[in-house]
Amino acid sequence: MRTAIELAHNGPAGGVNPRVGCVILDPDGTVIAEGWHRGVGTAHAEVDALSKLAESGARGATAVVTLEPCNHTGHTGPCSEALIAAGVTRVVYAVSDPGHASGGGAARLRAAGVEVIDGVQADEVEDFLEDWLTAARLGRPRITVKWASSLDGRAAAADGTSRWITGAAARQRVHEQRKASDAIVVGTGTVLADDPSLTARGDAGELLATQPTPVVVGMRAIPKDAAVFRHPHPVLFEGTHDVAEVVRDLHARGFRRVYVEGGPTLASAFIAAGLVDEYAIYLAPTLLGGSRLALGDIGVGTIGEQRRLRIRSVENLGVDLFVSAVPEHVTPEGD
Structure with a gap:
């Protein structure tokens, strides 16, 4: 998760989207891909990381991401569905997505049989995303x-x-x-x-x-x-x-x-x-x-x-x- 947080810092600080980082681990715990979100209209962190793997490269893998995977279609498709389609079997994230449209990714993943663990390094990510989270929660x-x-x-x-x-x-x-x-x-x-x-x-x-x-x-x-x-x-x-x-x-x-x-x-x-x-x-x-x-x-x-x-x-x-x-x-x- 600390690596995912470091990756998130690469994203643009301004704009309407959050800075998010993702690390994908194989079943043995070895890092096999990393990604981050580069701004509006670009691939989200999870999809950016998945794009660096072969078609079946994420089967049985764990995705560690700073923010709950999104569950809606905006400029890009839902990350929850991308993770499911890639065969990821466990998702670990820090902070839940408070967005009315974008939230709900964890529930979608669980419904598909994916193990979901939340709250890892939550305080650190809350502090990092404070501006964006305030805007998302308060409108x-x-x-x-x-x-x-x-x-x-x-x-x-x-x-x-x-x-x-x-x-x-x-x-x-x-x-x-x-x-x-x-x-x-x-x-x-x-x-x-x-x-x-x-x-x-x-x-x-x-x-x-x-x-x-x-x-x-x-x-x-x-x-x-x-x-x-x-x-x-x-x-x-x-x-x-x-x-x-x-x-x-x-x-x-x-x-x-x-x-x-x-x-x-x-x-x-x-x-x-x-x-x-x-x-x-x-x-x-x-x-x-x-x-x-x-x-x-x-x-x-x-x-x-x-x-x-x-x-x-x-x-x-x-x-x-x-x-x-x-x-x-x-x-x-x-x-």
């Missing part, structure tokens, strides 16, 4: 809300200036998180106030090879010379204040990892709507005072309504702190 992208603030919770000084609250190390981590996201979301207020480029950049300011799609939410017009228009990807405008509507549209467009970067009004709206899976909070050792809070109204009217978080990690980034947290009801995968 929406996995959403991270980020903000940077002073220790007293201010995102800007009294005059609205906010560059820079945090130092270079913290800002570079943000660029790494942008790179790992399918879309980066801000409100029109942030575009008008800060004129961000919303790109992912390296230490020297160079554009990284992978860039998130910039998404601007709100009804206000932004200047035609705004920096966001120089982004490598076209700007996606969401002309609404309904964040649930925004999330539905992003999911329909195939985005599975969404990074909400600002500002306070937009971040608060996502939190109030219960649409946050992870918080990326950067704290600078400084005090600003005033009314420019990192968050506004999130629907907490009394202490009993507080939105408690579970801290996943705290990390020193130069002089700043990076706090990763999740809503308390969510079990941090891989912890």
Whole structure:
């Protein structure tokens, strides 16, 4: 299974399909084929591995795969049927497929007399597939809300200036998180106030090879010379204040990892709507005072309504702190 996980890393991190790896063993336990999924429209990991064997080469074999074999026809046929047709007699997988259409492969295999073992290295694969599994289970992208603030919770000084609250190390981590996201979301207020480029950049300011799609939410017009228009990807405008509507549209467009970067009004709206899976909070050792809070109204009217978080990690980034947290009801995968 660890080899299957390593193979899965070869697949593309972005897109609507999960990264999956497969190892096929002969009856003596010798590895006879390996495969992984290379993206939409390509062979799934199991079929990729089977394709490397002669027609009867998988008779009596065991297939070890990171995700439950699919049981539906999409761009390709069902992997459950491919394994049955190949004569595989045992399938071992880590995590069940939560998809309404694609799930059910284990039941199909068992019905055909194939031995099925599940849950092997499940925690590790849950962590690896966290973004995709969230999208599959909830029917929406996995959403991270980020903000940077002073220790007293201010995102800007009294005059609205906010560059820079945090130092270079913290800002570079943000660029790494942008790179790992399918879309980066801000409100029109942030575009008008800060004129961000919303790109992912390296230490020297160079554009990284992978860039998130910039998404601007709100009804206000932004200047035609705004920096966001120089982004490598076209700007996606969401002309609404309904964040649930925004999330539905992003999911329909195939985005599975969404990074909400600002500002306070937009971040608060996502939190109030219960649409946050992870918080990326950067704290600078400084005090600003005033009314420019990192968050506004999130629907907490009394202490009993507080939105408690579970801290996943705290990390020193130069002089700043990076706090990763999740809503308390969510079990941090891989912890």
